[in-house]
């Protein structure tokens with residue numbers, strides 16, 4: 430029963446969803462403040478979610494199973510990632526060899542679910558968004574994985590999340606070294622794209638292709654997609670903190686320091702979002718392949734040298 | 737009041753349809769979202785797809801080209817959907833009423849919940865209209 434509690438209540442679904450909604454509110458509020466507006470109330474994401482649950486669900490002809498399964502698989506994979514990371518953070522001996530790789534895989538599933546869901550919805554704008562999402566996925570996934578292997582090299586080749594964490598607790602945070610700092614910068618650029626935030630919101634581009642893959646979604650499936658997106662807003666920065674900044678420890682005052690780390694990363698991502706225009710898909714591809722990937726490779730080389 | 741209705745009242749997503757307006761009403765609708773009026777305070781935001789919408793804001797006198805599309809969009813929307821006619825044109829045809837290509841006004845094509853007259857209505861009037869719509873919901 431323990432794992433069921435873990436998955437559903439803490440640190441799984443309900444906990445992640447609650448913090449994710451709070452993060453989404455923080456996003457909208459900060460955006461509003463930057464634009465000199467007042468912004469929505471704290472419970473706004475909850476209202477949106479409940480309202481969407483109460484709306485009619487329209488399913489395009491001939492796409493029944495996949496259309497509904499795509500958002501659910503997105504939600505489930507984000508929940509699993511959150512459960513795994515928090516379990517290791519609280520009890521570093523939990524986890525298994527290779528759970529880092531499982532996490533990296535699961536983190537791509539929300540994008541893939543978006544691709545599949547958009548593709549079966551049979552809408553020209555959705556398919557345009559899908560093709561952009563595929564290109565974006567191809568461009569940011571490579572530097573993301575390369576940069577994520579810098580901690581692995583520094584920790585002596587372990588691909589177990591718990592080992593990476595205990596290594597940081599004993600020998601200092603990875604972000605404190607040159608290679609770690611460079612990899613951290615690469616990862617920040619990648620999570621901006623993973624969250625599909627401006628300047629990399631090309632697949633959703635509200636002003637040109639009307640939310641792209643999500644255009645045909647309504648009612649409950651849309652609510653689930655939105656929820657998984659909000660949860661990603663919590664899980665991705667958490668994962669970065671875990672890998673480079675020694676996670677969040679829940680002992681006394683440390684928890685405040687942990688929350689500060691999270692808010693710093695989230696705030697940075699949001700500030701980049703509100704102060705930048707959208708780039709084209711080819712510019713994004715060039716940025717990630719010729720800008721971020723070489724930087725990540727430099728970080729890997731530095732990590733091998735031991736700096 | 738049920739939970740569903742309460743949530744709906746606090747999270748209205750607008751879809752904006754231009755059925756042949758002179759574009760002035762549309763500018764006024766967008767004006768409601770600017771820092772001065774900031775409708776996002778009440779959870780109101782503009783969405784690009786009719787599948788996400790709760791309220792359809794129709795501007796313009798509904799030309800013959802636009803009429804079938806307006807009807808189609810209304811049928812594509814997930815229920816419950818509410819229709820707001822913005823501007824004198826949408827309410828009655830306005831200065832375009834005698835023209836040869838008029839198929840409207842809006843309530844001839846689809847049922848309308850709230851009328852907001854004005855040429856163009858001020859943002860305050862539009863907000864007033866939306867508030868009236870919200871207080872009508874039960």
Ligand code: SF4
Pocket residue numbers: 756757758759760761795796822823824825826830831854855856857
């Ligand atoms: S009501 Fe006036 S401002 Fe609005 S579309 Fe008609 S003519 Fe233009």
